[in-house]
Amino acid sequence: MTETATHIAVDIRELKTVRDWVRFGVSEMRRAKVFFGHGCTNAFDEAVYLTQSALCLPIMEPLDVFWDARLTEHEKTRLLNMLTERIVHRKPASYITGESWLQGHRFDVDKRVIIPRSFIAELLADQLTPWINDPEAPMQVLDMCTGSGCLAVLAAYAFENAQVVGADLSADALEVAKGNINNHHLQDRVTLVETDLFTGLEDQQFDLIITNPPYVNEHTMRRLPPEYLHEPRMALAGGDNGMQLIDRILAEARNHLTDGGLLVVELGNEKMHFEEAYPDLNVIWLDTSAGDEQVFLIHKEDLE
Template sequence: MLTQAQSQLHTIRDLLRFAVSQFNKTGLHFGHGSANAYDEAAYLILKSLYLPLDQLELFLDARVTTDECKHVLEIIERRVKERIPAAYLTHEAWLGDYSFYVDERVIIPRSFIAELLGKQLAPWIKAPEVVSTALDLCTGSGCLAILMAHSFPNATIDAVDISVQALAVAHKNIQDYGLEDKIDLIESNLFSVLQKKRYDLIISNPPYVNAESIAQLPQEYRHEPENALASGEDGLDATRLILQQAVRYLTEEGILVVEIGHNRAALEQAFPELPFTWLETSAGDEFVFLLQREQLPDA
């Protein structure tokens, strides 16, 4: 593909058309930032050529050098042949207006909790400036901890993950945002090393993919760490532990916010006594729940 195409593609428009054709022809899966072949091709080409991501039209008919063409085609070829998600090829992922470094040590950020943090979890948190302690459980790349730091300016934040490799990525992102004084990284299996800490807010986007779905994942997702995706037969292993233990780590007025993927029905069946509040996101109210401390087991 590479050698033959390189001699016939001269402009960014040529490269864009070629990439879209290749992505559609090979049936790539898009679930890590782009929704279709065109958007992903445009992003990869602009990023590879160090061009502004919002100015494609301006550069469509610009000619590319031989080396530039070769570089872009190598990226396209890796996306097609190896099914590597675009974010791992560029080492960049976005949540809203925030950009984060990512590689295959962490899953690619895609949390609905980010939307809710952008609104400072209103109306559930009436005075964001009063939040003094917060916890991001299963922090991965550190993206949600960083968003919390921006949403709750007076909070000190603990960002926890079981993976030392993930924490190394989170450390880079926290440094990039200059938040080393606000966010502490902690290696822990959920709450296990947090001892007597208490938090006004606990958020978590834990592993939640069930065994059946893990077996059917597109190849793109298999580049992500499985332990950040899989959570037992029904996808609720991590969430069960969080619900059983969170009450001991929340302040009296504290709240717990957890993302659970497509598991709402299974979760409500497993915990029929809990009065889950399902928060509205851009995709509906099926994916993120909220509980106040007094509503948790053994409160």
């Protein structure tokens, strides 16, 4: 039995096939009690994803024909290193592979941006039906706190005649977003702006504003699993009650919405704090795979 410098004790000669390595990955993740919150929801899916990535196999296709394929020594070393990063150092898988998948689309990610996982992506896939009457009409869309640019890209796909602005305070994040926009060949439709929320947008107005801002309250921030500590704090922390940026967005969005315009906000598990702060605000809670308490919609006319 050999023990690598990574503290995963294993003789890699005993792990020969894809099946062996996926089983080993599942066992080690379960033994270490790693946390899943950045794409995959369980050890099996994550072990399959890391194995596919290490072996350069198609990510979106099943492993069926490869289960009994043997790995080379070089492949074994690469996969063991990736499993070590995930299990020992608790690094999210997307930071290990350098990519993240959202609604079937691939995005480059690294430690400069939060890993894409917004439930707004699901709503964009449905073109925000029934709230957007004509998805093919020309629109001006703003993705506030764009991060990796994933929602800006998905908005451009959802509304094919829209011009989209992705706004963020982080110059580093915007560099990542620029790469993703280029990779999706949307340079002519998606523009990036470095700004502290609306301050750099002057008098621009939009038919739709979407935002997945930092909203984690300070109590929760102090208790996050280690995986989240790899992400930029500024992309997560929302102040004492999680409302620090949401307060500003609600106060300023009306001035940047066209008549009849919509604001869509993701606030994670902060619904209680939101309703305490805004008990009379006329918002519509939208259904997502996480339920109907993660994302709300509000019309411009209700933003008093």
